[in-house]
Amino acid sequence: MATENIPASSEAIGPEEDFTYVEGVGKIPRDIYKYVKSDPLGDLPRYSYHIVIQHFVTFVTFLVLAATGLTLHFADLWWAPIIMKLFGGIDMARVIHRVAAFLMVVASIYHISTILGGTFYKIMKKQFDFRRTQIPCLKDARDIVHDIKYFLGKEKNRPKMEKFMYKQKLHYIAILWGTFVLVSAGTTLLFPELMATIWPNPRFAQDLARLMHADEAIMAITVIVFWHWSNVHLVPGRFPLQWSFLTGKITREHQIEEHFLEYIRNLDEFPEEKEYIKKVLKEKGFETN
Amino acid sequence: MSLKIALKNYFILFLPAITIMLFMPATSFSADIGNCLLCHKYPGISRVDEEGKLKLFYVNEDIFNNSVHAKVKCDGCHTDIKEIPHKHAIKVDCLVECHIIEPASKKKFSHKDVQTFINKSVHGVIDNKGKEKKFKEDFPTCKSCHDNPLYRPISFFKRVRPGISEQSLGRCRVCHKSEDFIYRSYNHVTTRLHPLNIAGVCAKCHNDLALVTRHGLSTKAVYSYGETFHGKAASFLDERIPNCLDCHVSKGESVHQMLTHKDPNASTSEQNKGKICTTIDCHPSASPKLAKYGVHSEFNLTQSPAQYFFTVFFIVLTGGTLLPLMVIIFLDIVRRFFPNASIGGRK
Numbered sequence: 167m168a169t170e171n172i173p174a175s176s177e178a179i180g181p182e183e184d185f186t187y188v189e190g191v192g193k194i195p196r197d198i199y200k201y202v203k204s205d206p207l208g209d210l211p212r213y214s215y216h217i218v219i220q221h222f223v224t225f226v227t228f229l230v231l232a233a234t235g236l237t238l239h240f241a242d243l244w245w246a247p248i249i250m251k252l253f254g255g256i257d258m259a260r261v262i263h264r265v266a267a268f269l270m271v272v273a274s275i276y277h278i279s280t281i282l283g284g285t286f287y288k289i290m291k292k293q294f295d296f297r298r299t300q301i302p303c304l305k306d307a308r309d310i311v312h313d314i315k316y317f318l319g320k321e322k323n324r325p326k327m328e329k330f331m332y333k334q335k336l337h338y339i340a341i342l343w344g345t346f347v348l349v350s351a352g353t354t355l356l357f358p359e360l361m362a363t364i365w366p367n368p369r370f371a372q373d374l375a376r377l378m379h380a381d382e383a384i385m386a387i388t389v390i391v392f393w394h395w396s397n398v399h400l401v402p403g404r405f406p407l408q409w410s411f412l413t414g415k416i417t418r419e420h421q422i423e424e425h426f427l428e429y430i431r432n433l434d435e436f437p438e439e440k441e442y443i444k445k446v447l448k449e450k451g452f453e454t455n
Numbered sequence: 456m457s458l459k460i461a462l463k464n465y466f467i468l469f470l471p472a473i474t475i476m477l478f479m480p481a482t483s484f485s486a487d488i489g490n491c492l493l494c495h496k497y498p499g500i501s502r503v504d505e506e507g508k509l510k511l512f513y514v515n516e517d518i519f520n521n522s523v524h525a526k527v528k529c530d531g532c533h534t535d536i537k538e539i540p541h542k543h544a545i546k547v548d549c550l551v552e553c554h555i556i557e558p559a560s561k562k563k564f565s566h567k568d569v570q571t572f573i574n575k576s577v578h579g580v581i582d583n584k585g586k587e588k589k590f591k592e593d594f595p596t597c598k599s600c601h602d603n604p605l606y607r608p609i610s611f612f613k614r615v616r617p618g619i620s621e622q623s624l625g626r627c628r629v630c631h632k633s634e635d636f637i638y639r640s641y642n643h644v645t646t647r648l649h650p651l652n653i654a655g656v657c658a659k660c661h662n663d664l665a666l667v668t669r670h671g672l673s674t675k676a677v678y679s680y681g682e683t684f685h686g687k688a689a690s691f692l693d694e695r696i697p698n699c700l701d702c703h704v705s706k707g708e709s710v711h712q713m714l715t716h717k718d719p720n721a722s723t724s725e726q727n728k729g730k731i732c733t734t735i736d737c738h739p740s741a742s743p744k745l746a747k748y749g750v751h752s753e754f755n756l757t758q759s760p761a762q763y764f765f766t767v768f769f770i771v772l773t774g775g776t777l778l779p780l781m782v783i784i785f786l787d788i789v790r791r792f793f794p795n796a797s798i799g800g801r802k
Binding site: 333 | 686738773780
């Protein structure tokens with residue numbers, strides 16, 4: 167069983183936080199990811215095919231929505247008419263935007279059902295472990311501090327993180343919030359005639375919907391472009407892209423670096439992984455058992 | 456495109472007027488008073504005015520002949536020019552009687568009536584108590600809104616599209632024999648400005664913050680229109696969307712008779728505005744409540760504080776999340792490039 171509380175033995179390779187002892191393997195140094203080999207297509211499972219499909223639909227519709235929506239929002243800029251022509255004119259763009267929005271809502275509902283269903287199933291089978299979910303906890307805040315210290319050279323290693331580290335959790339919350347805002351504002355804009363009869367103060371509601379839809383969309387686009395793309399595409403070692411979005415698998419190196427605790431669990435789940443890491447440890451001259 | 460714009464945009468070859476005159480045959484000086492183009496057809500005809508700006512006096516014959524005023528002779532408008540060569544011309548008065556006979560009344564034609572509509576409208580300089588309004592130089596004259604527009608007819612027979620509908624012309628030919636007359640009359644009643652051009656005309660004043668404040672108006676109207684879906688669709692040249700006139704002119708009245716929305720007779724008054732939205736061309740099945748939406752909303756602190764703070768909230772939220780995240784990713788990347796660097800030593 168993986169545990170972090172095994173006291174460091176006499177021949178410790180460093181302070182306790184720099185390794186994790188695993189029964190049948192030995193002490194796994196925190197920075198072992200620098201020595202492992204990885205298949206670029208991924209070695210260890212990360213996403214079910216449901217999630218892969220949901221991500222795919224979401225990102226394609228997101229790009230389409232952003233392209234058509236921004237063009238309308240910035241209608242008076244020089245490039246807007248050119249892009250609008252590419253989409254086949256304003257009437258066509260309107261239809262495309264709505265179809266994409268519909269598909270995105272479908273993907274969201276699909277996602278919520280798989281998450282709820284999956285959680286329920288795991289609870290029933292007593293396999294549910296909140297540490298392997300997107301639920302934010304205090305540890306994430308500590309990880310951020312630790313990680314920043316590491317980036318500044320004040321820590322030797324990155325924190326030991328779970329399947330979803332603070333970056334992914336922040337991003338996930340952002341998506342939940344963004345989708346909620348965009349879908350509710352978009353619905354108001356989609357049925358102006360109906361909504362005018364429903365809202366107690368139609369002018370205020372319409373103004374807010376217009377503001378929210380555009381502002382939140384611009385926020386989502388900046389976050390995706392600057393943050394998400396930097397993280398998953400531009401960071402050295404990840405460039406130009408990671409295949410997990412199609413294969414649902416994560417590379418061994420990445421798993422150990424950013425999701426160390428999840429990797430330790432993987433060792434229990436996959437005996438061949440245990441054998442592999444043992445081999446690496448031996449090769450590199452670390453003690454094994 | 457219009458005559459004035461054509462005048463402005465034409466690539467100017469600066470040739471002093473004298474040069475042209477020098478090279479002109481002597482006979483041209485005794486030219487017929489109507490033959491203005493003898494000189495004005497030369498693209499170089501220009502002069503530097505008192506303010507030091509180059510003014511072009513070139514008249515493009517093709518463009519002029521396709522403009523709505525093509526049938527009017529030059530001296531029908533430039534009435535002060537009586538001899539050639541002529542002196543400095545005075546400004547044209549749009550309300551002069553011109554040489555055209557209006558076919559229905561058989562009288563000499565004039566645009567005087569338009570001025571009476573303007574006088575009754577919010578753009579008139581005299582208020583309904585007979586007093587002159589303040590800042591009267593801010594009020595539009597014919598020439599603030601009009602240049603010499605080109606025909607841009609719309610065909611409406613089976614479908615509405617640009618151009619002339621031969622089917623419609625067939626009906627004219629039953630009674631009218633002159634092809635030229637038929638074409639011009641058809642053009643005349645079907646020509647409309649493009650929505651964007653209309654907004655552009657109004658923008659000169661209604662986007663001018665100083666003017667807007669001077670007159671106690673609540674919005675830079677063309678800007679706020681451009682922020683709505685109406686205005687945005689207009690910038691993609693969608694013809695079906697409402698332009699300023701569709702809402703501000705009561706059906707069947709002259710476009711020159713726009714009233715302030717505080718006037719109960721205005722199409723935009725509180726009582727009437729529901730009817731704008733529900734016209735057959737727009738939202739025929741909508742409830743009049745649709746008119747409660749803001750068509751000129753500006754989200755500034757004084758007028759709509761809630762919307763204003765909402766915008767601020769989103770800006771803060773975007774900046775507040777993105778900046779820290781970018782700092783983290785930046786540090787991460789730097790660290791990957793310099794794995795062994797450290798600030799102040801490792802513990």
